[in-house]
Amino acid sequence: MYVAVKGGERAIANAHRLLADKRRGDREVPELAVEQIDEQLALAVDRVMSEGSLYDRKLAALAIKQARGDLIEAIFLIRAYRTTLPRFGFSEPLDTAEMAVRRRISATYKDLPGGQVLGPTFDYTHRLLDFALMATSNTEAPATAPHEPDVAMPRVTDIIASDDLIERNPPGVPGAEVADLTREPLSFPADRDLRLQNLARGDEGFLLALGYSTQRGYGRNHPFVGEIRLGEVEVELMVEELGFAVPLGDMTLTECQMVNQFSGSATEPARFTRGYGLSFGHCERRAMSMALVDRALRAEEFGEERKGPAQDEEFVLSHSDNVQATGFVEHLKLPHYVDFQAELALLREMRLEFTSKQNPETLEAAE
Amino acid sequence: MSAHRQTNSEPAYNFAYLDEQTKRMIRRAILKAIAIPGYQVPFASREMPMPYGWGTGGVQVTAAILGSEDTLKVIDQGADDTTNAVSIRAFFAKTAGVAVTTATEDATIIQTRHRIPEAALQGHQVLVYQVPIPEPLRFLEPRETETRTMHALAEYGLMHVKLYEDIARHGHIATTYDYPVHVAGRYVMDPSPIPKFDNPKMNDCAALQLFGAGREKRIYAIPPHTQVVSLDFEDHPFEATKFEHPCALCGATMSYLDEVVTDDKGGRMFVCSDTDFCEGRRAAGHHGHLYGGETLSKEAAE
Numbered sequence: 190m191y192v193a194v195k196g197g198e199r200a201i202a203n204a205h206r207l208l209a210d211k212r213r214g215d216r217e218v219p220e221l222a223v224e225q226i227d228e229q230l231a232l233a234v235d236r237v238m239s240e241g242s243l244y245d246r247k248l249a250a251l252a253i254k255q256a257r258g259d260l261i262e263a264i265f266l267i268r269a270y271r272t273t274l275p276r277f278g279f280s281e282p283l284d285t286a287e288m289a290v291r292r293r294i295s296a297t298y299k300d301l302p303g304g305q306v307l308g309p310t311f312d313y314t315h316r317l318l319d320f321a322l323m324a325t326s327n328t329e330a331p332a333t334a335p336h337e338p339d340v341a342m343p344r345v346t347d348i349i350a351s352d353d354l355i356e357r358n359p360p361g362v363p364g365a366e367v368a369d370l371t372r373e374p375l376s377f378p379a380d381r382d383l384r385l386q387n388l389a390r391g392d393e394g395f396l397l398a399l400g401y402s403t404q405r406g407y408g409r410n411h412p413f414v415g416e417i418r419l420g421e422v423e424v425e426l427m428v429e430e431l432g433f434a435v436p437l438g439d440m441t442l443t444e445c446q447m448v449n450q451f452s453g454s455a456t457e458p459a460r461f462t463r464g465y466g467l468s469f470g471h472c473e474r475r476a477m478s479m480a481l482v483d484r485a486l487r488a489e490e491f492g493e494e495r496k497g498p499a500q501d502e503e504f505v506l507s508h509s510d511n512v513q514a515t516g517f518v519e520h521l522k523l524p525h526y527v528d529f530q531a532e533l534a535l536l537r538e539m540r541l542e543f544t545s546k547q548n549p550e551t552l553e554a555a556e
Numbered sequence: 557m558s559a560h561r562q563t564n565s566e567p568a569y570n571f572a573y574l575d576e577q578t579k580r581m582i583r584r585a586i587l588k589a590i591a592i593p594g595y596q597v598p599f600a601s602r603e604m605p606m607p608y609g610w611g612t613g614g615v616q617v618t619a620a621i622l623g624s625e626d627t628l629k630v631i632d633q634g635a636d637d638t639t640n641a642v643s644i645r646a647f648f649a650k651t652a653g654v655a656v657t658t659a660t661e662d663a664t665i666i667q668t669r670h671r672i673p674e675a676a677l678q679g680h681q682v683l684v685y686q687v688p689i690p691e692p693l694r695f696l697e698p699r700e701t702e703t704r705t706m707h708a709l710a711e712y713g714l715m716h717v718k719l720y721e722d723i724a725r726h727g728h729i730a731t732t733y734d735y736p737v738h739v740a741g742r743y744v745m746d747p748s749p750i751p752k753f754d755n756p757k758m759n760d761c762a763a764l765q766l767f768g769a770g771r772e773k774r775i776y777a778i779p780p781h782t783q784v785v786s787l788d789f790e791d792h793p794f795e796a797t798k799f800e801h802p803c804a805l806c807g808a809t810m811s812y813l814d815e816v817v818t819d820d821k822g823g824r825m826f827v828c829s830d831t832d833f834c835e836g837r838r839a840a841g842h843h844g845h846l847y848g849g850e851t852l853s854k855e856a857a858e
Contacts, residue, residue, distance in 0.1 A: 197637060197642070198642050198646070200639070201639055201642060201643060265603075265607065268603040269603045269604060269605040271603070272602045272603040272604075273569060273573075273575065275575070371600070371602075372600050373600050374598040374599060374600055374601065374773035374774075375773065376598065377700055377701045378701070503698075503699050503700060503701065507700075512603065512607075512608065513608045513771045515607065515608075516607030516608025516609040516610060516612075516771060517608055517609035517688065517771055518609075519607060519609065520607065520608075520609030520610050520688070523609075523610065523632070523639075523640050523669075524632060524633045524638055524639075524640075525633075525670070525749075526633055526814055526815075526829075527633045527634060527670045527671055527733070527749075527750075527751055527812065527814070527829055528670060528732070528733040528734075528749050528751065530751070530812075530813070530814060530815055530829075531732035531733045531751040531752065531753070531797060532732055532733075533815065534732065534797055534799075535730060535732045539726060539730075542727065
């Protein structure tokens with residue numbers, strides 16, 4: 190007899206209850222606090238803030254806890270929350286030259302004003318499991334140096350620009366509207382502001398793979414890391430009533446400026462070109478990948494042949510968002526039996542036609 | 557299904573989740589879509605608290621047109637009790653406090669995935685489709701810049717070539733769902749992955765039909781009583797899927813049927829995909845050969 194094969198409300202409620210139980214895990218193990226995630230899984234928090242497009246460490250940590258450590262799920266939670274927030278206004282452009290730098294490295298100059306500052310980095314660590322961390326660690330305090338407020342740390346690209354050896358950034362237009370794909374649907378062709386916004390929210394794995402592909406010849410653009418800098422930048426909001434900008438607080442950012450293959454023309458002398466990456470928090474891999482892809486997407490601007498996926502604007506921008514991607518891939522779990530039924534019927538019909546062509550007698554005998 | 561109303565059941569969120577500015581933006585897109593039947597209107601789709609691909613477009617359209625006096629029905633695969641339909645219905649019951657129903661005739665708004673109800677829709681009803689890929693030309697041409705130009709020029713030759721190739725290869729058009737239609741003699745439109753069985757219901761339909769694609773950020777519409785023609789050729793006219801069996805539960809011979817595997821020895825039964833339609837027929841005394849008399853509806857509605 191027919192059994193109810195379709196899901197009911199009670200089944201859904203019970204599945205969610207079971208999920209909550211699995212999230213908590215063994216009750217003998219202390220529950221993870223949001224503060225612990227924020228402090229000790231800080232790079233996961235940074236990624237969730239970046240791709241969730243919401244600068245809020247506590248909420249990102251909460252999302253990671255709720256998502257059981259599934260970062261794309263956490264990013265989704267943040268996005269769905271973010272979209273309900275009212276928009277008060279737009280901040281003033283951030284000035285990363287004024288960053289309180291914690292890390293700053295350049296691969297193009299051995300030494301430069303402000304020096305190379307390694308900061309907290311996995312670079313040059315030996316990737317050997319540290320079994321001491323199995324137990325509670327007793328970590329020593331970091332080494333410190335006296336604060337030197339007078340040491341300027343100009344951006345490497347500004348140094349190169351002073352010799353006119355790199356393309357100039359287009360002058361900013363005060364009050365100009367900046368594209369916002371969270372308020373306007375993505376449309377093509379996209380300008381660089383829109384592309385950068387898209388990449389800044391894009392999936393780190395996707396950007397990494399695309400950036401990597403440019404290094405392997407699919408849209409090669411000869412990059413050098415001009416500079417990566419990590420630190421805090423003040424965010425300011427212009428308040429019309431007051432007539433001046435008011436500081437809202439500090440934001441941790443990672444900025445990557447790639448210096449790429451030069452180009453020139455009959456009217457312009459040869460210059461290096463730029464690829465730009467920016468991320469909330471400490472996300473060097475994504476900032477670098479973003480810079481590579483940004484440069485690749487500028488192919489047309491420099492009259493380069495577009496032959497790699499990373500240079501294909503529609504391909505990159507339409508598939509970079511992991512919340513969209515995961516939703517659509519995972520929607521295949523939803524029931525499709527109506528469509529499948531239609532395919533079944535067609536398949537049977539086609540097989541019947543095939544059999545009758547191969548073997549007309551059998552069919553007649555069966556009829 | 558209870559029909560209780562609450563004015564503010566989720567104070568943290570606006571009525572029907574979306575803020576009023578977003579709803580206004582969506583309504584503008586809907587009005588434009590109605591004005592240009594079958595044309596895909598870009599809209600600034602929002603992130604919703606359910607995943608893309610799970611009905612975010614339909615949910616946004618429903619949220620934008622839903623009023624406190626509306627009665628909402630949600631179906632997936634024709635059924636009210638499939639998990640995603642249950643989830644979306646619960647979402648609106650919670651965030652909007654509107655009355656919900658499983659009865660097609662009682663609903664003012666019906667959100668659907670993959671089906672059109674069997675019962676003919678009325679002029680006061682709105683059918684909201686969830687759409688995964690709104691672009692009928694997408695699998696022929698992946699680039700949006702190209703497909704928009706093709707629509708602008710009504711350049712649909714590529715689609716006809718595809719259908720022709722089907723006929724050349726298989727002797728008939730090998731598309732069984734997501735079957736493209738021509739709307740009001742102008743735009744070729746993707747009807748969403750409904751079986752082609754349902755396509756004729758779109759033509760001259762008394763109800764307004766709205767289509768929401770959240771991930772792809774498109775809304776389109778078929779106004780009431782609009783001509784909708786499934787693409788075909790004079791010598792290969794469009795044919796809706798026909799079933800060899802009647803529904804095993806209600807005996808219907810004119811409904812779309814789901815094939816249910818009953819055992820591991822090749823046992824199959826065919827039952828109506830539209831659960832409300834099937835229940836209605838059984839309540840009216842129509843019985844199929846496997847109808848046992850127990851109230852399936854009660855069980856399924858739990």
